[in-house]
Amino acid sequence: HTPTQPQKKYVLVTGGAGYIGSHTVAELIENGYECIVVDNLDNSSYESVSRLQILTKHKITFYHTDLCDKEELRKIFVNHNIDSVIHFAGLKAVGESTQIPLKYYRNNILGTLALLELMQEYHVEKLVFSSSATVYGDATRFPDMIPIPEECPLGPTNPYGNTKYTIEKILNDLYESEKKNWKFAILRYFNPIGAHPSGLIGEDPLGIPNNLLPYMAQVAVGRREKLNVFGNDYDSRDGTPIRDYIHVVDLAKGHIAALKYLDNTKSEGLCREWNLGSGTGSTVLEVYRAFCDACGDDIPYEITGRRAGDVLNLTAKPDRATNELHWKTELNVADACKDLWKWTTENPFGYQLKGVVDKFAA
Ligand code: NAD
Ligand code: WQD
16 A cells, blocks of 8 residues: 555646746746646747756646636636636737737636636636736826835826736625635736846747847847947936836845745635835936946947936835745845846857857858
8 A cells, every 4th residue: 555645736827938037937946836837839949848847857747728728727627626827818008909909808818717717617726826016007197106115196197007007806706706716916016127046047039129237238239230229318317217126046046935935824815915116216218328338348329309208206115025925135236237148148149040050050
């Protein structure tokens, strides 16, 4: 007679092949969690999961599945003993969301609904959700709310932000309907940057990067000509907008803190929001300088006009996360630039093998 092994408990990570998801999987495994990744690879590649297995020396079960395909997604709930879900999967480009809003609503909202319906059916009660500082919209409307606390009135200003806002509402409504069954952690990320210090995983945007750091990195390795700084006529110390940049490894650790909170809390159910930011704002030119220092080169830049939709200042008040999740950032912008530079020089074409192939062909 052999004693039955206790059944392993899994964290299902949706969008786990992506930028923040992959760094969180690394942190989860380091903290002793077993992970299952589901991703449709719409904005990522399986290479990140392969690299994660090398980094963690762990097998990662991967499903190449679209969340909107509920019957395919169901198989994961049938096949595994899922204890909790971290839900990263979604489309995230603000500009694109204004061009093709229906695709954003379909993907982000329907994917989340399918996931929640299956969680309800299979009695999986804990969810950590990737929300965004974008739900605050232009917080400059409330000058006494900078740095931004979670109580700041919400007001997203683009379809992408509307999907995050709507999903927050769905979670709140579901929680209100059957409180004791649900534990929801809504994490509002500020500006995630950097890469894993190993240089094995990092951010690999498809096409022209929308975000500041990936764009600068591509300029530094010669993939783009120069950085366009979108306006220097803002009311800040150097005229460029202020953001709360957070190292992706710190951000990943915030998810572990949230999961532990859901596990350890005494309350029967909960639905609560936490800002994940550093509490310190940096201007575009300050980040530019930090990145130039990290790569040892003054990369070319030009001041251009403002980008539509940009706001002056999005800086987090992270006290709630510090007090309740016992989490705070440990790394700064300089650390993130250093790790981004390692990732970029070691993977100038991201996860595509093109760079490697070119090197051998030369
Ligand atoms: P990412 O694009 O690298 O990761 C998202 C992953 O989800 C991708 O791998 C993509 O292929 C997958 N995906 C998308 N739709 C899917 C679907 N229907 N089914 C299965 N997989 C799907 O983005 P990221 O930067 O890692 O962001 C992760 C989450 O955090 C997103 O929800 C994003 O909106 C949110 N967020 C990101 C930022 C940021 O600046 N990166 C800031 C705030 C919030
Ligand atoms: C940062 C600063 C730009 C690129 C976005 C989303 C937000 C969240 C995080 C998902 C701004 C300036 C940028 C460039 C520049 N994502 N910039 N030249 O806009 O703060 O936030 O990502 O939830 O919702 O809106 O980030 O990196 O695009 O811009 O001058 O080529 O860099 O004007 O001041 P943003 P970003």
